[in-house]
Amino acid sequence: MSTVDTETPNASLGRYQLVRLMTSDVDSAWWQARDVTTERDWLLQVWQQLPLPGLTPATWREVTRAQCALSHPNIVQAVEARIEADRAVLVCAPFAGMVLSQWLADHETMPVRQAVLVAIGVLDALVHVHEAGMVHGRVRPDAVWLDITGRALLGAFEPAGRSIDPLRLNTARGLYLAPEVAAGMRADARSDVHGVGLLLYALLVGRPAVADAQPRRALQRLQTEDLSVPAGVLDQPGEAGLRSIVHAALARDPRQRPQSAQALRQALQDWLTPALLDGSGDTLAQRTLQRLLASLAQRGDLPVQAESVRRVRRLAGAEAVNLDEIARAVLDDVALVHKLLRMTNAAYFSSVGGGSITTVSRCIALLGVQALRDMAGTLPQLEDLRDSAQREALADEYARCRMAGRVAARLCPTQIAEEESYIAALMQNLGRVLVQHHLPDEAAQVRQLARSQGxxxxxxxxxxxxxxxxxxxxxxxxxxxxxxxxxxxxxxPQPGSPVRMPQRRSDWFRLLGGVGNVVAGTRKRDAAREVSDQTLRWLDQYAAALGVQAQDIWEAAGTAAPPAAAMRRDPASGTATLRSGLEPPVKASLTTADVSPVHPLSAALAQLRSALRRGEGREACVDIVGQAVWRHFGCRCVALIELEPTSGWFQARKVWGQFDTAWGAQFRFPRDDAADAFSALCAKGADSLIRDATAPGLAAKLPAWFRAHVAAPAFMLLPISDGQQTAAALYADHAQPNGLRLSDRDLSLMRSLRDELRKLYVAVQRTKA
Incomplete structure (x- = not known):
């Protein structure tokens, strides 16, 4: 066996350069790697020892042939099996994601519905695997990945013909093995079902069902104990059924488990659907949702408009990136808005705000401009739909959504909240748009019934x-x-129900989106005839609740009020009178802490751009940024960190706040060290906001130098590229956990400030060239 060092980043393994270690266990390690002969990136599974004795390149290809033939949205795509430097290597298609074991280490438990969805994704993969005549063999958190869209992907298959030695497993991290396999029997589909049960247990409870540093004790417990979800978990109303499903999957006797992955999947789906429908027992509703979710899993994203994608990619690729302009371009495409909100609220992003993202601006700040540019180019396009009628119907729905959003934004009383108003109007159409794309026959039936029955x-x-x-x-x-x-x-509010004045901030967006959709639907439906009295009365209620005139609503739609809107009909006599006699509504107001005449970071951005135009030096430019960030967020410390080309180390060069240059001397880390969180973030160019660095799962992963000399309870890091690599980074921290609270506007402006500083480092790199 070769002594090639596959534990060190940038080590070579045959034709591959190992870039970043993703995860490892006793059998193999997963690496992000680059093929130096083709300059292509791959995901590699590198076995620590040959998985089978006497393995040759030919026999290794034969052993993995069936796995490489698998193609499914929930399976890590294996491309090729190779022997490199005496190591068995499985070359897989790269994707952005993290292994589930890492997610569990950071978060411990997953929300119930989300955990069930992850299990369903794994079962979808297993159904495909079993239909191909294969089994996985050892479903476990190290074998499941979460990509940035929230999708679960199954990998780390046991090679055909390889027997598992349970005594070699790291059972301290959990024993993920079916009892019959632990007893020496061959794994089958029911063994994989048990594996999904163990996976669900870990996601719901926050620890493995069986874990012991002594493998023999762990094996004995697995084979002699009935595993059950502990009290206090799955004890909410409606969760007893899920508890029974998990217990059935964990049965020691394979005959007492669901007999196939499809059977377990159906049981989980049957439980999940009523839970998603607020407990609805209507079977037609359940079937509709199941069909829609199945289509979403198979067909994926809504198609985007080609022009929107071109505009987003052009703006994202510009030398001077304007985040506000990019956000406006994204908002103009309904499918892109859905995609970004779905991605950034997925489990993958939960450590940096996932589950709380409500605006496109924050989505972009979290994802990054280049990642947005790349993602936009991978989506299906509306213009490519073969069915012209379907294409036109979907385009019509998109136009309706955009009109509703524009009305909502124009009626919004504060500029800072316009984006949330616009998004509210778009998201109120989510069900309608999805049915039009995924269930077009049903969408046509709905329209026909509405026309024929009034x-x-x-x-x-x-x-x-x-x-x-x-x-x-x-x-x-x-x-x-x-x-x-x-x-x-x-x-x-539904037609006929009262429209009450908003009491909370979210009520504003709900009503603004609602009135936008009423107007958009009215202009589409009633273009050729008088608007109904019921619609006019309803709009009167919206106007009163929002503190505007009815005419303001029509003007927000960019049109004069329809003829009927200027008249009031007496229901008894049928005569019409001018509506100008209406009493003016009580003026309401939207107040938000985000509203400010001139945002401090916006002022700093203008000052920085002016300094750059005047050709002021780096010292003056970075001081504008550092002072503004320190004051605005009430930071404990802000630092500019720069890469020393000769040493290959990052070092704090300028510090603002409570610490002096002596403290800055301790803020130092190597450029290429995957074990150092700061080094890894700079290598990836990843913006990070750590709200609570004292959390046990996170604190242990921060480098020793940071814990000893910095020990910030909350911090953010924005890498700055010189066009080739990360040349610097802007760091800011706070004295309290959760002390760094950034609004969407804050995030956008921070990114803009960083991108302006980038020009300084790009100029230096060009001078060197």
Whole structure:
């Protein structure tokens, strides 16, 4: 066996350069790697020892042939099996994600519905595997990945013909093995079902079902004890059924488990669907949601508009990046908005705000401009849909959403809240848009029924689908992990129900989005005829609740009020009178702590740009940024960290706040050290906001130099590129956990400040070239 060092970043393994260690266990390690012969990036599974005796390149390819033939959205795509430097290597297609064991180490438990969705994704993969005549053999957190969209991917298959030696496993981290396999029997589909049961247990409880530093004791417990979810877990109303499903999957006797991955998947889906529908027992509603979720899993994202993608990619690739302009371009495309909100609220992003992202601006700040540019180019495009009628119907829905959003934003009384108002209007149409794309026949039936029976489309959807578009949209939003705040604004007053004045901030967005959708639906539906009296009365209620005139609503739509809107009809006599006699509504107001005449960071950005135009030196430019960030956020310390080319170390060069240059001398870390969190973040160019660095799961992962000399309870790091690599970084911290509270505007402006500083380092790099 070769002594090639596969534990060190940038080590070579045959034709591959190992860039970043993702995870490892006793058998193998997973690396981000680059093929130096083709300059392509891959994900490598590198076995610590040959998994089978006497393995040759030919036999290794034969052993993994069936795995490489697997192709499924929930399976890590194996591309090629190779022997490099006497190591067995499985070359896999790269993707952005993290291994589930790492997620569990950071967060311990996962919300119940999200855990079930992860298990369903793994089971979808296993159904495909079993249909191909294979088994996985050892489903465990180290074998499951979460990509940035929240999708679960299954990897780390046991090679065909290899027997598992339980005594070699690291059982202190958990024993993930079916009892019959531990007893020496061959794994089958029911063994994989048990593995999913163990996986669900870990996600729900926050620890492995069986763990012991002594493998023999762990094996004895696995084979002699009945595993059950402890008291206090799954004890909420409606969760008893899920508890029974998990216990069945964990049965020691394979005959007492669900007999296939499909059977367990169906049981979990049957439990999940009513939970997503607020307990609805309507079977038609359940079938509709299940069909829609299945189509979402198979067909993926809504198609984006080609022009929107071109605009986003052009703006993101510009030398002077304007985040506000990019956000506006994204907002103009309904599918892009859905995609970003879904991605950034997924489990992958939970350590940096996932589950609480409600605006596109914050999505972009979290994801990064270049990642947004790359992602936008991978999405299906509306113009490529073959069915012209479907393409036109979906384009029509997108146009309706945009009109509703514009009305909501124009009626919003504060500029800072316009984006949230716009998004509220878009998200209130989530169910309608998804049905149009994924269930187009049903969408046509809803429209036909609404026209023929004179019903609202929500009523017609209830008859055709078993639930309203609104209920369907909220249910899907829950599967995406959208925050409760956003799910609340998707609930609008129904026709005939009173429209009350907003009491909370979210009520404003709910009503602004609601009135935008009433107007957008009215202009589409009533373009050729008089607006109904019922609609006019409803708009009167919205106007009164929002503190505007009815005419303001029509003007926000960019049009004069329709003829009927200027008249009031007496229901008894049928005569019409001018509506100008209406009493003016009580003026309400939206107040938010985010509103400020001139944002301090915006002022600093203008000052920095002016300094750059005047050609002022680096010292003066970075001082503008450091002082502004320190004062605005009430930071304990702000530091500019620069890479020393000769030593290859990052070093704090300028410090603002409570610490002096002596403290700055301790803020030092190497450029290439995957074990150092700061080094890894700079290598990836990843912006990071750590709200609570004292959390046990996170504190232990911070480097020793940071814990000893800095010990910040909360901090953020923004790497600065010189066009080739990270040349510097802007660091800021706070004296209290959760002390760094950034609004969407804050995040956007911080990114803009960093991108302006980038020009200084790009100029230096060009001078060297």
């Amino acid at each position: 019903q609202s489309e929500e009523q017609a959807a209830q008859a055709v689908l078993g639930l309203s578009y609104e209920d369907l949209g909220v249910a899907v939003g829950r599967t995406w992990g959208l925050p409760e705040e956003l799910l609340r604004v998707m609930r609008v």
